[in-house]
Amino acid sequence: MARPSRVSRALSQNFLADRAAAARLARLAVPDPRAAPLLLEVGAGEGALTARLAPRCRRLLAYEIDERLVPGLGARFSAVPQVRVVAGDFLATTPPRTPFSVVGNVPFSRTSAIVDWCLRAPALTDATLLTQLEYARKRTGDYGSWTRLTVLSWPRHEWRLVGRVGRHSFRPVPQVDAGILRIERRRVPLLTPTALPGWRHLVELGFSGVGGSLHASLRRTHSRRRVDTAFRSAGLDRTVLVGAVSPGRWLRLHEVLAV
Template identity: 25%
Template structure:
């Protein structure tokens, strides 16, 4: 089967013929540079044993390219119009399954139907391995990557994705930097990440307002094994960074108020792992976060897991960028969003 290469001219003609327009709500900016398609697929080192998860396939350009080499491609598209285009582009490829649905069941949970389809693809042979390869919609990039990294069963062997450059910078950021946050800690604690290429807005249609980046994330089995409870670690990091401008004494006491008799108990726990109550989350390195999460798990016990999710209580998202000016003990602790749908990924073209 010969699939047309999806250039700007091809996509515009296709969309005009179907009466389709890029949907800002879904963060649809279509990758129109053919060399970049090839670079993404090449960086993912796709082979016949690979089951590929692709979120946001758009018109199916990257899908068809990957299906030529992979054992199976499970592609997830929330937009019905784009899902139809992907099905048409892959109609002669029996190893492609197109799911028209939201890839997320909620902010921090992958859709169970998506996971079931991945399990089915992996179960065909014992040597099958999962990879996430996609031009990710920016509005779901962080929860998709974060949830898969901490998933106890379906953590990919490799992640190669196009995302907003600012998001890639956060993944690689160091403590004390403005970009350092929960996403930095999660990625660096569980994987090795490298920047493959910075992408100009010119390689997308419509052009986004910001640069994009291809990033390659390789989950590290040794790093994962060093964290006794991955979901708990992920949750602690998310919660602590919702109050990143406050010091740890205030943050930990506020988050688990009913588990302490007073702030001296918080100080004692922090001192046991060589931290002080005056330090802020943005100053902790990855190992210190690992130590903190384990000390809290040991001290607080299973009931600490019963806290409402921050996203369900109106708290800031864990990957949001801080723009408050509150001091360490003040009330200003909100984080500001990172740009959402104005970015360039989301809807492969």
């Protein structure tokens, strides 16, 4: 493993120094190079992942916020025509209007903001992000529970934990392992655009915590009889905790309560 020469704690930098892990992340991000016209890399660092992504796409925009690293990146990839190094904050850029993918070893402290950016980008097809393992497990239901953000976005986006990377694959070594989080925009959404406001209302009501349980929270808007019917249809016990309800069961609740 090569040891990176410059690290900024303020930017929450942990360089991916394991070549095998970088190659694996590139394969997971771009399974079929023929289907990757445009790729945006978040936090290119010293280019370890960039070098493995470049042969797998037609065009790669490598974003790097640390101005100390930009000249080295530019020099390293000056002879690679499909790579353009972009100096600046990825979060400040306007999403492309044509289909594109996002990949990156993201700064752990900025994970939520980067994920939100991806979810808001209309032309995003998928994002493959190296995050704290705990974050990836929480968002994908790997702990047996589901977060509000995952459930809210589920009709349009699928969340999966597709791999793990040990903490010793990074320099400096962080305190925790990392997870490879894959977010894919569905080609056919599970709900129509007109149904999405009702979906958001239902999920936010359920996660409000008002009433002491999911069943009680939903009764603030719906009658006990309708909520009981929806719970039976979804195969849920009235005492179930809101986080234990999978997105599929939420969809069934919505199907019954939206009538």
